[in-house]
Amino acid sequence: MRRKSYADPPVLTKEERLDLQQRLRSRDLSRRNLIRASIVLMLAGGAFPFEIGAALNVSAEYVRRWRRVFVRERIAGLFKERRVHPPRKYPADVQSRILLIAGEPPPQGARRWTATLIAKQLIGVDRQYVMKVIRRFGIHLRPRGHDIDRT
Numbered sequence: 001m002r003r004k005s006y007a008d009p010p011v012l013t014k015e016e017r018l019d020l021q022q023r024l025r026s027r028d029l030s031r032r033n034l035i036r037a038s039i040v041l042m043l044a045g046g047a048f049p050f051e052i053g054a055a056l057n058v059s060a061e062y063v064r065r066w067r068r069v070f071v072r073e074r075i076a077g078l079f080k081e082r083r084v085h086p087p088r089k090y091p092a093d094v095q096s097r098i099l100l101i102a103g104e105p106p107p108q109g110a111r112r113w114t115a116t117l118i119a120k121q122l123i124g125v126d127r128q129y130v131m132k133v134i135r136r137f138g139i140h141l142r143p144r145g146h147d148i149d150r151t
Contacts, residue, residue, distance in 0.1 A: 003136050006034075007022045009043050009044055009045075009046055010043055010044050010067060011044070012041075012068050016074065016075055017041070017044070019075055020037045020040060020075070021041070023037050024037050024041070033079055034057050034060060036079070038056060039052055039056065039058075039062075039063050039067070040066065040067070040070050042055070043070075044061070049063035049067070056116045056122070072143065084085050089126075090125060090129060091123075094122060094125060094129075098118055098122065098125075098130055098133045098134070099133070099137060099139070101113070101121050101122070102118060102134065102139055102141065107121075112141060112142060113141045114141060115127045115128075115130040115131045115134065115141070118130045118134075
């Protein structure tokens with residue numbers, strides 16, 4: 001007996017096929033779920049991942065990923081919510097405080113702000129988070145051309 005491969009087209013039961021077709025006709029289905037249902041139906045019809053990807057404007061790897069999910073978990077796996085975001089480490093006001101500090105003159109004895117200096121001003125805030133915020137807003141802590149000694 002030949003081993004079942006993830007590359008084989010998924011075999012749908014009558015109930016699964018009807019369920020997916022009904023979901024495609026539903027107006028409540030999100031675009032993401034519409035694409036997933038279409039992928040499985042097209043695969044079961046014998047289409048190749050690159051053909052499906054071109055038709056649905058997704059990558060062939062995306063098609064293969066959802067084929068694997070369907071083979072493992074069937075229809076329930078296609079429509080379960082997968083994204084779980086970790087809770088925020090810092091409150092929302094920390095970002096605005098970082099931007100406020102970066103706009104002020106540097107502390108006594110410092111020529112310019114650094115991520116470490118800003119993090120020290122905000123007790124308990126990591127230097128990497130300060131850098132992330134600074135990059136996100138396109139702030140340059142080191143003025144361009146000012147650190148070159150031209151003597």
